[in-house]
Amino acid sequence: MNKILDLAGIGIGPFNLSLAALLAPLSNQRSLFFERRSEFSWHPGMMLPDTQMQTSYLKDLVTPIDPTNPCSFLAYLVKQGRFYRFINADFARVPRLEFANYLRWAAEQLPNLRFNSDIQDITFDHNRFTLKIAGTPSDVHSQNLVIGTGMTPYVPNWAKPSLGSACLHSHHYAVSDLQVTGKRVAIIGGGQSGAEIFLDLMSGARGQAADITWISRRPGLDPLDETAFTNEYFTPDYLRQFHELPPARKQPIIAAHKLTGDGVSPATLQALSRYLYTQDFLETQPTHYRILPNREVYIMERSHNAFHLYMRNGFNNENEDSLADVVVFATGYHYVLPTCLATLKARMDLDDEGFPKLNQHYQVPWDGPSEHRIYMQNAGRNSHGVADAQLSLAAWRSAMIINDLFGLAIYPVDPKPAPVQWANHNSLKPTPFFESAEYKQPSIAK
Ligand SMILES: Cc1cc2nc3c(=O)[nH]c(=O)nc-3n(C[C@H](O)[C@H](O)[C@H](O)COP(=O)(O)OP(=O)(O)OC[C@H]3O[C@@H](n4cnc5c(N)ncnc54)[C@H](O)[C@@H]3O)c2cc1C
Known part of the structure; x- marks a missing residue:
């Protein structure tokens, strides 16, 4: 060297x-x-x-x-x-x-x-x-x-002081020794990582949770668009032409292309739908869960040994809150x-x-x-x-x-x-x- x-x-x-x-x-x-x-x-x-x-x-x-x-x-x-x-x-x-x-x-x-x-x-x-x-x-x-x-893993500023063994980012999930038996769990983030962690926790891989709440600010469980002409955005020809655009034109296109790389894969959504059918109708002891799209969590407070999440529901414009013993941030990277x-x-x-x-x-x-x-x-x-x-x-x-x-x-x-x-x-x-x-x-x- x-x-x-x-x-x-x-x-x-x-x-x-x-x-x-x-x-x-x-x-x-x-x-x-x-x-x-x-x-x-x-x-x-x-x-x-x-x-x-x-x-x-x-x-x-x-x-x-x-x-x-x-x-x-x-x-x-x-x-x-x-x-x-x-x-x-x-x-x-x-x-x-x-x-x-x-x-x-x-x-x-x-x-x-x-x-x-x-x-x-x-x-x-x-x-x-x-x-x-x-x-x-x-x-x-x-x-x-x-x-x-x-x-770099992204965690909202208001959550950073709480990070620890009961409040973690998804990038650390599989290598952590998280156990959720008897606990209320909140997963924040409605992308692929959020879906995968929801399924993993529902399967009991980390113990039998008392309740699993999956919160997403996206309007619904939005699919990743991986169809043929969307995949043209991932070609040298498109990239070259995109690069030539003035910055002001690029930003709206980047925003419009979010779901070309940042949605939940259709295969995962199908697996989720089948899994929840089995849970709801065929299991004798189903895990209690809630899926809350269109909710923007804006603050989290410590309440005794729990986390108190405050969120705004974009569907009906109402305020909501929820308690959790464990919070997993599947909030992506920046x-x-x-x-x-x-x-x-x-x-x-x-x-x-x-x-x-x-x-x-x-x-x-x-x-x-x-x-x-x-x-x-x-x-x-x-x-x-x-x-x-x-x-x-x-x-x-x-x-x-x-x-x-x-x-x-x-x-x-x-x-x-x-x-x-x-x-x-x-x-x-x-x-x-x-x-x-x-x-x-x-x-x-x-
Ligand atoms: C869970 C997950 C699944 C994904 N799956 C796909 C997929 O299926 N298809 C797809 O197209 N994309 C996928 N992506 C997106 C993307 O392909 C990956 O994030 C990819 O790992 C990015 O590669 P990278 O080389 O930029 O960074 P990283 O993989 O993050 O690697 C960066 C490396 O740099 C090292 N490093 C940082 N700072 C220093 C330093 N100062 N000195 C020395 N080393 C340093 C780090 O330790 C790390 O090993 C996925 C992303 C995630 C999070």
């Missing part, structure tokens, strides 16, 4: 893992990716039984860009001797646990990953970035950076600039919400030398739209970053366009970037 790297990656989730997998076969580059955990682990707190992927297994780390890469999902199946069994099982969607196992397997194949490496601070001087790793005296130096530190970028933050171009203003190659503009780049993954909701947080375009985004880093068209990034014309193609077609005046030879180009 004494030599200066061409690219240092911070965080090893699926997105930087995809980049590491597509970089690994390329010679003439030195890249290393750093992760604070001791080994690869994908959302261990939500690795629940009977949960499925929301995306096709072909949208893995590499296949959409290079199906011959050794880290594909199909390579995993073959190497594990599971190919025929997998085909015969004919999963509509791959179990989440199997995809997590695939990701861990891929991480084990790659030579360019370093675990137990918590990056605490990054500075830039002498024409290189310097990374400080917790507990390590020697620093790492790199010409370029790629940040892949993921999203973007926060990682603390390791605190020193560089003032030099980066961020928007009013704190998102980096990423160019089409996922570089954040900064006031340092432009041949030293800072790429950011999963930080582009405001620049690239809702697809940015999903696996669908992870391999494609990695290829975009690699091509930009090398200044060469190493991987193909121009599949056939969509059947839908989102805008006048001629006016939106981007100038080939390497030919534009904006383009500067990258530091890695030999």
Whole structure:
């Protein structure tokens, strides 16, 4: 690690893992990716039984860009001797646990990953970035950076003082030792995680609860839209055209696309409906439950040993309240600039919400030398739209970053366009970037 790297990656989730997998076969580059955990682990707190992927297994780390890469999902199946069994099982969607196992397997194949490496601070001087790793005296130096530190669990401010063993966020659920026998439980949040935790608690996996209340501010149990033409939003063609739009046009589109990535999957809703039928009509000792959509919880107070939740019902505009002994926040994730970028933050171009203003190659503009780049993954909701947080375009985004880093068209990034014309193609077609005046030879180009 004494030599200066061409690219240092911070965080090893699926997105930087995809980049590491597509970089690994390329010679003439030195890249290393750093992760604070001791080994690869994908959302261990939500690795629940009977949960499925929301995306096709072909949208893995590499296949959409290079199906011959050794880290594909199909390579995993073959190497594990599971190919025929997998085909015969004919999963509509791959179990989440199997995809997590695939990701861990891929991480084990790659030579360019370093675990137990918590990056605490990054500075830039002498024409290189310097990374400080917790507990390590020697620093790492790199010409370029790629940040892949993921999203931060979101909990409303009024709930933060109560966080503990009886009040937790969903990201911690499966790894917590939560027991709910005889307790009143409230789940707040009507998305996929809320649905999965509701089903898990109803099944008695954490003991027999006295009462389970599932509260959502969404008007109903809204389904994830995964139909064919909605999936066009998760294609390179759409993304390119979206990126060209002025910021004021992007925001309403992002809001309108919420359910393309943030609803409950139709399979989970069907399972829930069947489960509740069985509970209500066929069980001799059903668990008492309530599903409360259109309720916005606005404050939570401690009341003796319980939590007192106050909410507004958007259906009839009335106020309601509820008591719980255990509260699980399935309130999602939000973007926060990682603390390791605190020193560089003032030099980066961020928007009013704190998102980096990423160019089409996922570089954040900064006031340092432009041949030293800072790429950011999963930080582009405001620049690239809702697809940015999903696996669908992870391999494609990695290829975009690699091509930009090398200044060469190493991987193909121009599949056939969509059947839908989102805008006048001629006016939106981007100038080939390497030919534009904006383009500067990258530091890695030999
Ligand atoms: C339960 C769940 C299921 C999902 N299922 C799907 C799905 O089916 N399909 C889909 O398209 N999307 C899905 N998503 C959305 C998305 O694909 C995932 O959230 C994905 O994990 C995002 O990857 P990431 O690499 O950005 O971040 P993460 O997976 O969060 O990884 C970031 C990593 O960075 C590390 N890190 C952070 N800071 C530092 C630091 N300073 N130094 C070193 N390491 C650091 C963290 O420890 C972590 O391991 C799901 C999300 C969740 C929460």
